[in-house]
Amino acid sequence: MRILGLSFDYHDAAAALLVDGALVVAGQEERFTRRKHDASLPVKSIEFCLSEAGLASSQIDYVAFYEKTALKFDRIVRSSIRRDRAYLQDTLASWLREEKFDVRRRIADAVPVAPSRIISYYHHESHAASAFFCSPFNEATVLTIDGVGENETAGVSIGKGAELKRLTSIELPHSLGLLYSAFTAFLGFEVNEGEYKVMGMAGFGQPRFLDDVMRLITLKPDGGFRIDQTCFEFLCPKDLPYRQELIERFGPARQAESMFAVQPGPGIDDNVLSLSRRYADIAASIQKAAENVIMHMAAKAVERTGIRNLCMAGGVALNSLANGRLIRECGYPLYVHPAAGDAGGAVGAALLCHHKTTGGARTAPLTCAYLGRAASEQEIKAAIAASGFLKVETAHDDDALVNRVADLLAGGAVIGWFQGRAEWGPRALGCRSILADPTRTEMQRRVNESIKFREPFRPFAPVTPVEVATSYFDMPEVTDPASPEYFMLAVHPVRQEMRHLLPAITHADGTARVQVVSSDSHRLYHALLHAFGRRSGVPVLLNTSFNLRGEPIVDTPADALKTFAFSGLDAVVLGRHIVFKGLDL
Numbered sequence: 001m002r003i004l005g006l007s008f009d010y011h012d013a014a015a016a017l018l019v020d021g022a023l024v025v026a027g028q029e030e031r032f033t034r035r036k037h038d039a040s041l042p043v044k045s046i047e048f049c050l051s052e053a054g055l056a057s058s059q060i061d062y063v064a065f066y067e068k069t070a071l072k073f074d075r076i077v078r079s080s081i082r083r084d085r086a087y088l089q090d091t092l093a094s095w096l097r098e099e100k101f102d103v104r105r106r107i108a109d110a111v112p113v114a115p116s117r118i119i120s121y122y123h124h125e126s127h128a129a130s131a132f133f134c135s136p137f138n139e140a141t142v143l144t145i146d147g148v149g150e151n152e153t154a155g156v157s158i159g160k161g162a163e164l165k166r167l168t169s170i171e172l173p174h175s176l177g178l179l180y181s182a183f184t185a186f187l188g189f190e191v192n193e194g195e196y197k198v199m200g201m202a203g204f205g206q207p208r209f210l211d212d213v214m215r216l217i218t219l220k221p222d223g224g225f226r227i228d229q230t231c232f233e234f235l236c237p238k239d240l241p242y243r244q245e246l247i248e249r250f251g252p253a254r255q256a257e258s259m260f261a262v263q264p265g266p267g268i269d270d271n272v273l274s275l276s277r278r279y280a281d282i283a284a285s286i287q288k289a290a291e292n293v294i295m296h297m298a299a300k301a302v303e304r305t306g307i308r309n310l311c312m313a314g315g316v317a318l319n320s321l322a323n324g325r326l327i328r329e330c331g332y333p334l335y336v337h338p339a340a341g342d343a344g345g346a347v348g349a350a351l352l353c354h355h356k357t358t359g360g361a362r363t364a365p366l367t368c369a370y371l372g373r374a375a376s377e378q379e380i381k382a383a384i385a386a387s388g389f390l391k392v393e394t395a396h397d398d399d400a401l402v403n404r405v406a407d408l409l410a411g412g413a414v415i416g417w418f419q420g421r422a423e424w425g426p427r428a429l430g431c432r433s434i435l436a437d438p439t440r441t442e443m444q445r446r447v448n449e450s451i452k453f454r455e456p457f458r459p460f461a462p463v464t465p466v467e468v469a470t471s472y473f474d475m476p477e478v479t480d481p482a483s484p485e486y487f488m489l490a491v492h493p494v495r496q497e498m499r500h501l502l503p504a505i506t507h508a509d510g511t512a513r514v515q516v517v518s519s520d521s522h523r524l525y526h527a528l529l530h531a532f533g534r535r536s537g538v539p540v541l542l543n544t545s546f547n548l549r550g551e552p553i554v555d556t557p558a559d560a561l562k563t564f565a566f567s568g569l570d571a572v573v574l575g576r577h578i579v580f581k582g583l584d585l
Contacts, residue, residue: 001019005064005065005350005353008042009103011342012030012341013028014343014344015346016347017052019053021354025053027049031373037193062358066345069120072151073101079235084236103120120349122150123149127340128166128313134482136480140158140309141298141310144312147175147177151172154224156297164352168223168304170224177315178227183282187254188255199321200455202288205280207287209250210288212250213286219292260279262276290316290319290322291321291325294326295326309332311337318336320491333480335482336487338425343425344425380577384579395578401524405573406528406535409436414451415436415572417435419575425487428545430522438538438541441504447542453549454549459513461488461512461543462502465517468539472494474493475514478516486521493512494512561574
C-alpha cells in the first residue's frame with residue numbers, strides 16, 4: 001500500500017510517502033523551491049518522493065491531507081462576519097485567488113487518484129498521529145499544541161497500539177501558540193518565523209514580567225487554559241496579532257532590526273542597554289509562561305490517562321526549552337516528532353490513512369530523521385566543476401576524511417558539512433550542517449556575523465557523542481534512539497565545570513540545545529566528533545544549519561557551494577570532497 005501524505009496552504013508545505021506502513025521519504029517544499037516556509041501545493045516535494053521511491057504518480061493508492069479546509073473557512077466566517085467584514089472579504093478574495101477551496105482538485109491534478117482516495121483528516125489529529133505512531137511507545141499520552149488548526153489550538157489524545165483517541169481539546173481564541181506569536185511580533189520578529197529568536201533572546205533576561213504575562217492566562221484544573229483577549233486579536237488579525245492594550249501593559253514594542261545589547265560596548269548607549277534588557281526580560285517572561293502552561297497541560301494529561309509516556313507535536317512542541325524541563329523535572333519518557341510543525345502533518349495524515357483506512361499494522365518508530373534528498377557522486381563532482389572553485393581535496397576513505405576535517409576544525413576553520421540524505425524537520429543534524437570549534441570564544445560572534453549574517457544574540461547548538469553527553473551537559477542519560485536529543489529538540493544546562501571549555505555553545509543562561517549522535521544514528525558524524533575530541537580534548541562541535549539568514553537549509557551540492565561562495569565559510573565538505581576558496585588552511 002502506497003500512501004502520500006500532504007500538508008500545504010498555511011506554511012511549511014511538505015510531502016511524505018509511506019510504503020506498506022514504512023515512512024521511506026519526506027521532503028519540505030522550501031528545500032526545493034528555495035522559498036522559506038513555502039506554503040504552496042508541494043509539487044516538487046511530491047515529485048521528489050515519487051522519484052526517490054521509484055514510483056509513478058499512478059501507483060499511489062491514497063493521498064492523505066493534513067486538515068479539513070472547509071472547517072477552517074467556516075471558523076473564519078463565524079469569527080469575522082460580525083466583527084470585521086473587511087477582514088472576511090479580504091480572506092475570501094485570497095482563498096479564491098489561491099484556490100484554497102478546491103484542495104481535492106488541486107491534489108488530483110498533481111496525483112491522479114480517484115477523488116474517493118483523497119482523504120482529509122483533522123489538523124490536530126494529524127499532529128497527534130505524527131507524534132504517537134512515530135514514537136517508540138505502545139501506549140502514550142499525546143499532547144498537541146500550536147497556533148490553530150481548523151478551530152483547535154491544543155488537545156490531549158491517548159494512543160494504544162494502532163489506536164488514537166481524542167480526549168480533550170482547546171479551541172480558538174485560546175491559543176498558546178498564538179500568544180507566543182503575539183509576543184514574537186511585539187519583540188520585533190516575524191510571526192511563524194521568529195519564535196525561536198524569542199527563545200534565544202530569553203536567555204539574556206530574567207522573567208521579571210512573569211506575573212504580568214500569567215495574568216493573561218487562566219490555568220484550568222482539567223489541564224486546559226484560557227487567554228484573556230483584551231490585549232490580542234487572534235480571530236481577525238491584520239497587521240499585528242496584538243492590540244494597543246499590550247503596549248499599555250508592557251511598554252513600547254521593539255522595532256524590527258533594532259540594536260539589541262545587554263552589555264556596554266562601543267556605540268551602545270544607556271538607552272539601548274535599558275531597552276534591550278527590558279525586551280530580554282519580556283522574552284524570558286513569555287518563555288517561562290509558555291513553559292508553565294505546557295508543564296501544566298502535560299501533568300494533567302498524564303494524570304488523566306495514567307500513562308507517563310508522553311508524545312508531542314504541533315509547532316509549540318519545537319519549544320526546546322520546555323521540552324528540556326519536561327525531561328529533567330517531570331521525568332517523562334518523551335517523544336517529539338522531528339518535524340513537529342505543519343510539515344509533520346503530512347506524515348501524520350499518511351499514518352492516519354494507514355491505520356484508519358487500510359487497517360495497517362503499527363509501524364516501526366522513527367529513529368532517523370534523514371529522509372530527504374541525497375546527492376550522487378556525479379552530482380557532487382558536476383556542482384564542484386561548475387562552481388569555479390579550483391582547490392579541492394578528495395579523501396580516499398572515511399577515516400582520511402574525518403581526520404582531515406577534524407584537523408581543519410581544530411585549526412579554527414568553519415566548515416560546511418554536506419553528507420547523505422537531508423534532514424526531515426527544521427534542525428540540521430549533521431547532513432546539512434555548519435560546524436566549528438566550540439572551545440573558541442570568538443566562534444559564536446564569527447559564525448553569527450560573518451557566516452550566517454544573523455542577530456548576534458542567537459545561540460548555537462552543540463553536538464556530541466551520546467556516550468559522553470552527560471559529562472558535558474546536565475541531562476539524563478539518553479538510552480532511546482528516538483529521544484528528543486537525537487533530533488536536537490531539548491535544551492539542557494551545560495555543566496558548570498564545562499562552561500569555560502565550551503564558550504561558543506554555552507548560551508547566556510548557561511544552557512544549550514543538545515544534539516547527541518551514536519555510531520548507529522550517523523556513523524561518519526560520530527567518528528568526526530571523536531576525531532575532533534582527540535585533537536581538542538573535547539568531543540563536542542558547534543553545529544548550526546547550513547544556510548544564510550532568511551534562506552532554507554541547503555538541499556543540493558549547488559545550494560551548498562552557493563552558500564559557501566557568499567559566506568565566510570573556510571571550506572565545504574561534499575561527500576569525500578573538501579572544497580576551499582584558495583586560501584591555505
